[in-house]
Amino acid sequence: xxxxxxxxxxxxxxxxxxxxxxxxxxxxxxxxxxxxxxxxxxxxxxxxxxxxxxxxxxxxxxxxxxxxxxxxxxxxxxxxxxxxxxxxxxxxxxx
Amino acid sequence: xxxxxxxxxxxxxxxxxxxxxxxxxxxxxxxxxxxxxxxxxxxxxxxxxxxxxxxxxxxxxxxxxxxxxxxxxxxxxxxxxxxxxxxxxxxxxxxxxxxxxxxxxxxxxxxxxxxxxxxxxxxxxxxxxxxxxxxxxxxxxxxxxxxxxxxxxxxxxxxxxxxxxxxxxxxxxxxxxxxxxxxxxxxxxxxxxxxxxxxxxxxxxxxxxxxxxxxxxxxxxxxxxxxxxxxxxxxxxxxxxxxxxxxxxxxxxxxxxxxxxxxxxxxxxxxxxxxxxxxxxxxxxxxxxxxxxxxxxxxxxxxxxxxxxxxxxxxxxxxxxxxxxxxxxxxxxxxxxxxxxxxxxxxxxxxxxxxxxxxxxxxxxxxxxxxxxxxxxxxxxxxxxxxxxxxxxxxxxxxxxxxxxxxxxxxxxxxxxxxxxxxxxxxxxxxxxxxxxxxxxxxxxxxxxxxxxxxxxxxxxxxxxxxxxxxxxxxxxxxxxxxxxxxxxxxxxxxxxxxxxxxxxxxxxxxxxxxxx
Numbered sequence: 001x002x003x004x005x006x007x008x009x010x011x012x013x014x015x016x017x018x019x020x021x022x023x024x025x026x027x028x029x030x031x032x033x034x035x036x037x038x039x040x041x042x043x044x045x046x047x048x049x050x051x052x053x054x055x056x057x058x059x060x061x062x063x064x065x066x067x068x069x070x071x072x073x074x075x076x077x078x079x080x081x082x083x084x085x086x087x088x089x090x091x092x093x094x095x
Numbered sequence: 096x097x098x099x100x101x102x103x104x105x106x107x108x109x110x111x112x113x114x115x116x117x118x119x120x121x122x123x124x125x126x127x128x129x130x131x132x133x134x135x136x137x138x139x140x141x142x143x144x145x146x147x148x149x150x151x152x153x154x155x156x157x158x159x160x161x162x163x164x165x166x167x168x169x170x171x172x173x174x175x176x177x178x179x180x181x182x183x184x185x186x187x188x189x190x191x192x193x194x195x196x197x198x199x200x201x202x203x204x205x206x207x208x209x210x211x212x213x214x215x216x217x218x219x220x221x222x223x224x225x226x227x228x229x230x231x232x233x234x235x236x237x238x239x240x241x242x243x244x245x246x247x248x249x250x251x252x253x254x255x256x257x258x259x260x261x262x263x264x265x266x267x268x269x270x271x272x273x274x275x276x277x278x279x280x281x282x283x284x285x286x287x288x289x290x291x292x293x294x295x296x297x298x299x300x301x302x303x304x305x306x307x308x309x310x311x312x313x314x315x316x317x318x319x320x321x322x323x324x325x326x327x328x329x330x331x332x333x334x335x336x337x338x339x340x341x342x343x344x345x346x347x348x349x350x351x352x353x354x355x356x357x358x359x360x361x362x363x364x365x366x367x368x369x370x371x372x373x374x375x376x377x378x379x380x381x382x383x384x385x386x387x388x389x390x391x392x393x394x395x396x397x398x399x400x401x402x403x404x405x406x407x408x409x410x411x412x413x414x415x416x417x418x419x420x421x422x423x424x425x426x427x428x429x430x431x432x433x434x435x436x437x438x439x440x441x442x443x444x445x446x447x448x449x450x451x452x453x454x455x456x457x458x459x460x461x462x463x464x465x466x467x468x469x470x471x472x473x474x475x476x477x478x479x480x481x482x483x484x485x486x487x488x489x490x491x492x493x494x495x496x497x498x499x500x501x502x503x504x505x506x507x508x509x510x511x512x513x514x515x516x517x518x519x520x521x522x523x524x525x526x527x528x529x530x531x532x533x534x535x536x537x538x539x540x541x542x543x544x545x546x547x548x549x550x551x552x553x554x555x556x557x558x559x560x561x562x563x564x565x566x567x568x569x570x571x572x573x574x575x576x577x578x579x580x581x582x583x584x585x586x587x588x589x590x591x592x593x594x595x596x597x598x599x600x601x602x603x604x605x606x607x608x609x610x611x612x
Binding site: 008009011012015016018019020022023026027030031033034035037038039041044045047049051052053054056057060061063064065067068070071072074075078079083086090 | 194
C-alpha cells in the first residue's frame with residue numbers, strides 16, 4: 001500500500017516537474033524576447049529576407065507560435081503518459 | 096486616396112448593416128438566454144453550467160471571455176500607428192495561457208467548485224482566505240469592468256453615433272439579462288458566438304488585406320516600410336524603458352493565470368482532462384487571433400494610412416473598422432462594429448459572473464453562513480449579487496465618462512498577477528504554506544499594486560495633475576509580484592500550521608486524481 005502510494009506521489013511530482021519545466025521554457029522565450037527588444041534594439045531591428053521583414057517580427061511571431069506548440073506537447077504527454085500511469089496506479093490501489 | 100476615404104467614412108453614422116448585425120446578435124443571444132434560463136435551477140448550473148461544457152466549447156468560450164475589444168481594436172490600432180511595438184503587446188497577452196495549462200487548469204478543476212478561492216482555502220482556514228480572495232477578486236473585476244464599460248460607451252458612440260450614457264445602459268442591461276437569467280450557460284454561449292464572430296471577422300479582414308499583397312505578409316511589411324521607413328519594423332518608443340517592458344511582461348504573463356473570470360471557466364467542464372484540452376484550444380485560437388491582428392494593423396497603416404486613422408480616434412483605435420470599410424464597404428464596417436460590440440458584452444458578462452461568485456459563494460456562503468447554506472439561498476444571493484454588480488458597472492461607467500481608463504486593464508492584470516497568482520500557486524505546491532501567509536500575500540498584492548499605481552505617472556501626474564510622479568514606474572508588476580511571493584514565503588516560515596501541512600497530501604492526491612469516485 002505505502003509502496004503504491006509512493007508511486008502515485010512520484011507521478012504527482014513528475015507532473016509538477018514537467019509543468020514547471022515547460023513554464024520555464026515559455027518564460028525564457030518570452031522574457032528573452034522582451035530583453036532583446038529592450039537591450040538589443042539594433043539587432044532586433046535588423047532587416048532580413050531582402051529587407052522585407054525584421055528579426056524582431058520573426059522572433060515575436062515565433063514566440064506566439066511557441067505558446068500553442070508547448071501546450072500541445074504538454075497535452076500529448078499528459079494524455080498519453082501521465083493519465084495512463086495515474087490510472088494504472090489507481091487501479092492497483094483499489095485492488 | 097486616403098483623404099477621400101476619411102471624408103467618405105460612414106463611421107459613427109447609423110448604418111443599416113451594423114444595426115441589423117447588432118440586433119441579430121442580441122436577439123439570438125437573448126433566445127439562448129431564455130433556453131439557458133430553463134436549465135439554470137441550481138447554483139452549480141448558475142456558476143458552472145453544471146460542469147457539462149465540452150473541451151472545444153470551453154476553448155472557444157475561454158477565447159471569447161479573454162479577447163476583449165481592447166485587444167482587437169487596441170492592438171490593431173497600436174500596430175497601425177507604431178508598427179513593431181504593437182507586437183510586444185500581442186505576445187504578452189498570449190504567454191500567460193501556457194502557464195495556465197502547465198500549472199493551474201487541472202489542479203484548479205479537481206480541487207475547486209466555483210472560484211479560485213476554493214483552491215487556496217482547500218486545506219487552510221476558510222474564512223480569512225475567502226475574505227482576502229474576495230477582496231482581490233472584486234478589485235480585479237471592478238477595474239476590468241470600468242475599462243470595459245467606458246470603452247463600450249466610447250466605442251458605441253463612435254461607431255453607431257449612440258449617446259454615451261445610452262450605450263452604457265444598453266451594455267449593462269443586456270449583460271444583466273444574460274447573467275441574471277441564463278447564468279454561466281448563457282454566458283458561455285454568448286462567449287462562444289462572440290469568439291466565432293470575432294475570429295471570422297478578423298480572419299476575413301486579414302485575407303482581404305493579404306489579397307492586396309499577393310497573399311504574402313512580407314510584401315505587406317515591405318509596403319509599410321516603403322511608406323513609413325525602416326523604423327516601422329523595429330522597436331520604437333514603447334520600450335524606451337527596459338524595466339517598464341519587463342514589468343508589463345510580468346503582469347501580463349502571471350496576471351492571465353490569476354484572472355478570476357478566466358479561472359472560473361475551468362469549472363464548467365466535467366473533469367481535469369477536459370480542462371486541459373480546452374485550454375489548449377483556447378491558446379491556439381488566441382495565438383492565431385493575435386497573429387491576425389498584427390496583419391490588420393499593418394494593413395490599416397498601408398491601406399488606410401496613419402493620418403486618416405489618427406484623425407478619427409487617438410491611439411488609432413478605429414484602425415480595424417476603417418480598414419473594414421476601405422476593403423469591404425459600409426456593410427463590412429457595420430459587421431465589424433457589431434462584432435466589437437458583441438465582444439464587450441461577452442467579456443462584461445464573464446466578469447460580472449465571477450464577481451457574483453466571489454460575493455455569493457465565497458463571502459455569503461463561506462464567510463457569513465460558514466458553509467451551511469441551502470441551494471435556494473445560494474442561488475438567490477448570486478442573483479442579488481449579479482443585479483448589484485450590474486448597477487455598479489453602469490454607475491462606474493457613467494462616473495468615469497471621458498476619463499482615460501485604458502490603464503485599468505493593466506492594473507487589473509497587475510493585481511491578478513500579484514494578489515491571486517502567488518497564493519494560488521503556493522497553495523497548490525508548497526506544504527508549509529499557511530493561512531496567514533495566503534491572506535498576507537493576497538492583501539499585499541492588492542494594496543501594493545493599488546498604491547504603486549496611485550503614485551505612478553499615469554495617476555499621480557496625468558490624472559491627479561501633480562507635477563512630478565513619486566514613482567517613475569507605470570507598471571508595478573516587477574515590484575509587486577516578487578513582493579507578494581516574498582511575503583507569502585516569510586510569513587509561512589514564521590509560523591507553522593499543522594492542519595494545513597497534514598492536508599497537503601490529500602490535496603495533492605485530489606488535485607491529480609480528481610474527487611474520490
